[in-house]
Amino acid sequence: MTSTRRNAQAPDQIPSADVRPQDDLFGWVNREWLxxxxxxxxxxxxxAFVDLVLDAERQVADILEAAAGRSAGTASGSNEQKxxxxxxxxxxxxxxxxLGFRPVLDHLAAIEAVADTGELVHLLGTFERGGVPGLLVSHVDTDDRYVVNIGPGGLGLPDETYYRDDSFAPVRAAYGRRSTRRTASGSGDRLDLSGEQRFDLLGDHWVVGERP
Incomplete structure (x- = not known):
């Protein structure tokens, strides 16, 4: 992790020392920390929760690196070897x-072969069983019981503003170049990910701040 650090709050945004709790309770409570x-x-x-996550990641990394270092000498088929x-x-x-795109060319061929809605639904279900998200994503979580949650599929970039806001134009350009480069390294004539048509799909996504 980098040792570079930044202030939790910009100096001009730190509440003044005489702030009253009835005017700004958050600022009054947290001024010194900010x-x-x-x-x-x-x-x-x-x-505290960030520290817990970082500690857990370091511990898991130690376990993985140790397992990778001992893999050749462990029993074939053991969990440590796997x-x-x-x-x-x-x-x-x-x-x-x-390898580029080559490992997923069979999946791309299956997508290209879809001829109707029924085949599309079947393919999406097949992908979902293999852990590949499609138009919908699902997971099981708990409330007072186990519940299956289903939501819209995600985007390649963090949210829809990256696809339309002018400030993210350099990101979109780099994203397009990366897609095109990876496609060319796998099968340049079977999948065209270049061009602005990719971003036309964003019209039906919620705008940040307007989600129900």
Missing amino acids: ATAQISADLPAAG IGDLYASFMATDRVEA
């Missing part, structure tokens, strides 16, 4: 870049 707290530049926030091999394959970034 004035003195430092947040790592690569993090959006700080706090975990170590999976982690090692995930970290083999040179191979990932070299």
Whole structure:
């Protein structure tokens, strides 16, 4: 993690020392913290739960790296061997870049072969069973019982404003170049991800701040 840190609040936004609780309860309670707290530049926030997440990530990384280092000497088919091999394959970034889109060409061919709505629904269900999200995403969570949650599929960029706001034009351009480059490395004539037509799909997505 980078050692660069930033103030939790811009100096001109820190409540004044004479702020009254009836005027700004948040500022009155948190003024000292806002004035003195430092947040790592690569993090959006700080706090006990952030520390717990970071500690857990470091501990999991230690377990994975240890498993990868011992993978060759562990029993074939053991959980440690599987975990170590999976982690090692995930970290083999040179191979990932070299393969490009080729590992998913069969999936892309299945998409291209869809001829009607029934086939589309069947394919989406097949992808969902394999962990590939489609038009809908689902997960099981708890309330007073286990409940299946279903929502709209996500976007490649963080939210819909990235696809229309002028301030994100450089991001869109880089996103398009990345898509085109990855397509060319896999099968340049089977999938065209270049062009602004990709962003026309965003019209039906909620605008941030207007979601029900």
